[in-house]
Amino acid sequence: xxxxxxxxxxxxxxxxxxxxxxxxxxxxxxQRLSLAVRQQRQDAELFALRLQTAKKRQQRxxxxxxxxxxxxxKIDRVVEECEGVKSFYLVPHDQKTxxxxxxxxxxxxxxxxxxxxxxxxRCYSLSDRPQPDYYRVTIKRIPAPPGxxxxxxxxxxxxxxxxxxxxxxxxxxxxxxGFYLDVNRSTPVVLLAGGxxxxxxxxxxxxxxxxxxxxxxxxxxxxxxxAEHIMKATLDAIARDHHNVHLCVCYSRPLADDAxxxxxxxxxxxxxDLLKARLPSNNFDFYLCGPGEMMSDLDASLREWGVPExxxxxxxxxPASVKKPAPASGPAADPGTAPKVAFARxxxxxGWNPQMDSLLDLALAEKVPVGYxxxxxxxxxxxxxxxxxxxxYLKEPGCEVEAGSCLICIxxxxxxxxxxx
Ligand SMILES: Cc1cc2nc3c(=O)[nH]c(=O)nc-3n(C[C@H](O)[C@H](O)[C@H](O)COP(=O)(O)OP(=O)(O)OC[C@H]3O[C@@H](n4cnc5c(N)ncnc54)[C@H](O)[C@@H]3O)c2cc1C
Ligand code: FES
Numbered sequence: 001x002x003x004x005x006x007x008x009x010x011x012x013x014x015x016x017x018x019x020x021x022x023x024x025x026x027x028x029x030x031q032r033l034s035l036a037v038r039q040q041r042q043d044a045e046l047f048a049l050r051l052q053t054a055k056k057r058q059q060r061x062x063x064x065x066x067x068x069x070x071x072x073x074k075i076d077r078v079v080e081e082c083e084g085v086k087s088f089y090l091v092p093h094d095q096k097t098x099x100x101x102x103x104x105x106x107x108x109x110x111x112x113x114x115x116x117x118x119x120x121x122r123c124y125s126l127s128d129r130p131q132p133d134y135y136r137v138t139i140k141r142i143p144a145p146p147g148x149x150x151x152x153x154x155x156x157x158x159x160x161x162x163x164x165x166x167x168x169x170x171x172x173x174x175x176x177x178g179f180y181l182d183v184n185r186s187t188p189v190v191l192l193a194g195g196x197x198x199x200x201x202x203x204x205x206x207x208x209x210x211x212x213x214x215x216x217x218x219x220x221x222x223x224x225x226x227a228e229h230i231m232k233a234t235l236d237a238i239a240r241d242h243h244n245v246h247l248c249v250c251y252s253r254p255l256a257d258d259a260x261x262x263x264x265x266x267x268x269x270x271x272x273d274l275l276k277a278r279l280p281s282n283n284f285d286f287y288l289c290g291p292g293e294m295m296s297d298l299d300a301s302l303r304e305w306g307v308p309e310x311x312x313x314x315x316x317x318x319p320a321s322v323k324k325p326a327p328a329s330g331p332a333a334d335p336g337t338a339p340k341v342a343f344a345r346x347x348x349x350x351g352w353n354p355q356m357d358s359l360l361d362l363a364l365a366e367k368v369p370v371g372y373x374x375x376x377x378x379x380x381x382x383x384x385x386x387x388x389x390x391x392x393y394l395k396e397p398g399c400e401v402e403a404g405s406c407l408i409c410i411x412x413x414x415x416x417x418x419x420x421x
Contacts, residue, residue: 066099070110070171076134077166083227085196086161087127087138093169100130101175103183103203104287104315107137108173108379113159119171121373121381122156125289125315126175127199129206135175138230140196177378178398179287179315183207187285188216192270192298194290195223198230200315201289209242218246218279220270222290225255226263248278270294272301282307289315316376316395339413343368343421344387352413359384359391359408359419368421370408377410384408389417 072093079087090107092098105126110119124137141161142154164170181189181204189208191201198221208215219239223229229249239247251264258264266274282305288295295314302312341359342349346368356362360382363370373379378398383405391411401407408419 066174068174070173073135073170073172075164075166075168075170078164081138081230082232084141084143084161085138085228085230086141087136088160088164090135090137090170090172091133098131098133098135099174101126102177102180103129103207104180104200105175105177105203106200106378107135107175108373109156110171110173111156111159112171113155114163116155118371120156121371121379123177123374123376123378125177125200125203127202129203129210135172138196138199138202173379176399177315178396179289179313180204181207181287182285183211185285186212186215188218188283190218190275190279190284190286191220192286192288192290193219193221194270194294195228196230197289197291197315197317199289201287202231202234204287205238205245209238209245213242214244216244216246218248218284220248220250220274220278222250222252222270222294224253225251226258227255229263232263246278248274250274270298272305275301276305285311285313287313287315289317292316292318318375339389340416341413342418344418345421352417356412358394359406359411359413359417363408363419363421370421372409375409377407380407382407382409385420387418387420390414391417 073090074093076089076091079089081087103126106123107126108121108123110121113120124139126135127138128134128136139157139160142157144151144153179200189204191204193201201219201221205217205219208217219235221230221235226232229251235247235249239245248266249264250266250268250270251258252267252269254260254264254267260267268274282302284307286302286307288298295316299312299314303309338354339352340349341352341362343363343366346366348366348368350362350366353362353365356365358375360370360372360375370384371381373381375382376398377393377395380399380401383401384407385402385405390413391406391408392414393406394410394412397407397410399407408421
């Protein structure tokens with residue numbers, strides 16, 4: 001009996017000991033877990049703080065040494081990149097510091113082109129990563145449209161190609177633009193370029209291989225054939241030397257001498273089937289720059305693939321590239337019901353023509369004297385006061401617009417309108 005009691009007491013003591021140990025273990029585990037959670041939260045807060053600090057530093061660095069108005073730059077050298085495309089290396093004429101910029105941004109030029117009544121304004125993307133001593137732009141000569149003997153070739157691109165040479169001085173506005181690579185992130189990116197739309201992508205690519213060698217980047221370039229293959233040797237070398245860079249060059253019309261595998265990777269255009277075949281998923285930031293039709297097709301395809309709008313970034317090079325609202329499917333607008341547009345200073349009034357791209361086109365058709373440069377909502381030259389009525393923007397302005405004014409190159413009327421022009 002005594003033995004039974006002894007065993008019972010021993011068993012109780014043992015159970016109590018085990019229980020106590022379990023309780024201790026539980027407490028220790030909970031403490032460790034809450035410590036780990038706290039540590040994780042602190043790490044996340046620290047990361048967010050670092051990110052914020054890095055962003056602020058980047059903005060400070062980008063803004064440092066920036067300038068208002070125009071600054072004089074000297075053409076240092078000119079390099080031919082392929083048929084009809086040249087790079088211009090620009091150094092500051094005052095030899096002072098060159099401010100940094102965000103890869104993807106552009107420069108605005110105010111040019112004295114012979115035979116033009118005033119300065120002609122055009123934007124060109126910076127085509128290299130920020131360098132301490134030069135900016136680079138890469139310009140395609142725009143030929144006269146085929147079959148239109150009276151049409152003239154591109155004014156400014158022709159001026160750059162035929163007249164400008166090393167030593168010439170140009171008036172340049174500071175780097176600007178909302179289309180750029182977020183250099184504080186290391187998430188993978190896909191760059192989709194058509195022809196000379198490659199220029200901002202090269203800036204992004206060079207930035208990634210220099211400062212984020214672990215960041216995965218896919219570059220798809222669409223050109224017709226080797227004659228138009230901009231910076232071929234440079235792109236091939238970057239893809240060869242960096243395991244994080246995946247290059248896919250698409251020729252829509254290969255020449256007899258163009259070899260698949262050597263000169264290009266895909267015969268045809270960039271489309272959704274190609275993206276699905278080459279990319280491991282749709283989980284990327286996509287950057288698009290090229291002809292208007294290519295951009296709107298790819299934008300729609302990416303949406304169809306489930307890519308959220310905020311992950312699709314686009315740069316328009318010209319009026320044709322500006323996103324238009326879906327055309328009305330019904331009968332042509334009744335001139336009686338279409339909004340009326342009046343140009344107050346020029347004393348002209350007309351009905352809005354929905355076939356037109358923008359109010360700038362209407363003003364030019366009506367021979368209203370208006371200034372313009374980029375025709376894409378970036379340079380601010382076409383800013384016009386709205387005296388009454390409302391306009392609708394076709395895309396976000398790329399520059400600041402004064403209250404009560406609009407950028408007529410990217411606006412259409414929303415109601416009857418009176419413009420100060
Ligand atoms: C933000 C931004 C960045 C740009 N970056 C670059 C760049 O890196 N490299 C580059 O070469 N260009 C770039 N451009 C386009 C450039 O600004 C000019 O529009 C282009 O050089 C044509 O100007 P132009 O004076 O030679 O032609 P214009 O005399 O203005 O036009 C002549 C004819 O060409 C047509 N046209 C005008 N622009 C284009 C175009 N882009 N494509 C096809 N036809 C056109 C016109 O409708 C007209 O029929 C950029 C534009 C913007 C807004
Ligand atoms: S012409 Fe440049 S913003 Fe309109």
